[in-house]
Amino acid sequence: MRNVNNALTKNRRILKNTYQSTPPPHQVPVEDLMQEGYVFRYHTHFLNEEPKGYGCYDYGVLLQPAGMCTIVQCEGTRIKKENSFSISLHNGAQP
Numbered sequence: 001m002r003n004v005n006n007a008l009t010k011n012r013r014i015l016k017n018t019y020q021s022t023p024p025p026h027q028v029p030v031e032d033l034m035q036e037g038y039v040f041r042y043h044t045h046f047l048n049e050e051p052k053g054y055g056c057y058d059y060g061v062l063l064q065p066a067g068m069c070t071i072v073q074c075e076g077t078r079i080k081k082e083n084s085f086s087i088s089l090h091n092g093a094q095p
C-alpha cells in the first residue's frame with residue numbers, strides 16, 4: 001500500500017510541476033511525462049471527458065493524438081472550469 005501511495009504522490013507532483021511550468025493549454029509529449037517518472041497505470045480516477053483522461057488527486061492528464069497529452073486541474077471526475085476554455089480551443093471548438 002505504501003508503494004502505491006508513493007507512486008500516486010509522485011505522479012501528482014509531476015502533473016502539478018508540468019502544469020505550472022507549461023503555458024496553456026498545458027500540452028506536453030507523453031514521453032516527457034514518462035521521462036520524469038510518471039507511471040500511467042497509477043491513477044486515482046478516470047476523468048469524464050473526451051479524450052480519455054486519468055486523474056491523480058486534483059490534477060489529471062488527457063491523452064491526445066500523436067503522443068501528446070494535456071495536463072488539467074480537476075475536481076473529482078470533472079475538469080475545473082478555468083481549464084475548459086483551453087481544452088475546447090484545442091479540440092477545435094469555437095469559444
